[in-house]
Amino acid sequence: MAVGHAQNHQGKRIDSIIDHQNQIKDSIEAFFYKPKSIKHIRSIWQQKIDGKVEKQDKKELDILEIVEKKMNLYLLIVVILAVRGVIISDFMSRNPTYDNRATLSTNIISTLIFRSSLHCASHCTRNDECKSIMFNMDTHSCQLLSVHMSDTGPQTYTGWLYYEKKFDCSIWHQRLGHWYILDTNERTFNDSRSFCASLSPPSYVIEVNSQAENDWLTELTLSHCGMDTFFWLNGYDTDNSGTFTWIKSQTPTNYTNWYTAQPNDNLGTGSEKCIASGTGYFEGWHDMPCSWTFPVVCERDL
Numbered sequence: 001m002a003v004g005h006a007q008n009h010q011g012k013r014i015d016s017i018i019d020h021q022n023q024i025k026d027s028i029e030a031f032f033y034k035p036k037s038i039k040h041i042r043s044i045w046q047q048k049i050d051g052k053v054e055k056q057d058k059k060e061l062d063i064l065e066i067v068e069k070k071m072n073l074y075l076l077i078v079v080i081l082a083v084r085g086v087i088i089s090d091f092m093s094r095n096p097t098y099d100n101r102a103t104l105s106t107n108i109i110s111t112l113i114f115r116s117s118l119h120c121a122s123h124c125t126r127n128d129e130c131k132s133i134m135f136n137m138d139t140h141s142c143q144l145l146s147v148h149m150s151d152t153g154p155q156t157y158t159g160w161l162y163y164e165k166k167f168d169c170s171i172w173h174q175r176l177g178h179w180y181i182l183d184t185n186e187r188t189f190n191d192s193r194s195f196c197a198s199l200s201p202p203s204y205v206i207e208v209n210s211q212a213e214n215d216w217l218t219e220l221t222l223s224h225c226g227m228d229t230f231f232w233l234n235g236y237d238t239d240n241s242g243t244f245t246w247i248k249s250q251t252p253t254n255y256t257n258w259y260t261a262q263p264n265d266n267l268g269t270g271s272e273k274c275i276a277s278g279t280g281y282f283e284g285w286h287d288m289p290c291s292w293t294f295p296v297v298c299e300r301d302l
């Protein structure tokens, strides 16, 4: 009787230890749990309400129930942070390299106070000029920045978190008082002109008027969108003189960035009446036959 009681007691203890261990294991999983998206969580809860939880979501539902029942306050905070991370990561990416770095006042579009980095980030996504944010966790200051940070200075400040807006290669981008869009399809020069003109609002093949605009063409095509190739420019050599005129603005190409020994009408006088700019290995402008095919960046005024 006494032995049986002892065994029973021992069994209960072991059960309780295993139970306790499982609880710790579940809690640890819950701690590191990062939901795929709010939509995903909603769908799991809906499945629970409907009484039909899909097999692959069962484990996740268990974790969500731990979040709900066992560690309400603590895990609520964890989930809020995780969900917030998901939302931000949809359109902004975190880059701790630039946390606590000084920002140049010329790059600050505005400084506002927001409750959270999420509010700060969503403000940036609604502003075309905004490329990144610095959010201070202590003061809740939110700096909207017009550039991606690239300095290598010391991290001298405290509490500042840095987020970058993700770059979308398929949409219009505002720079230097103009709008630009990249199209990766290769076309002849005339087809590229027609393509840009057909966009809404209508635009023209990029006319590069300054070093800054030339740098931006490289940044857009090569740095952001990984295209090491040639892109049409809107210059044309009407009289085969080797001097080019911008078709849209009807001005001479005062700023130029010719590649070594270009323009050279390589295939005979008047054979290369168009210009394509190499953005990577052949960085610089080349006169080219207009019938060759390259992708294009279209430009339009504000």
Ligand SMILES: [Ca+2]
Residues within 6 Å of the ligand: 178, 206, 207, 208, 209, 213, 299
């Ligand atoms: Ca231009």
Ligand SMILES: [Ca+2]
Residues within 6 Å of the ligand: 262, 263, 264, 265, 266, 272, 286, 287, 288
């Ligand atoms: Ca040439």
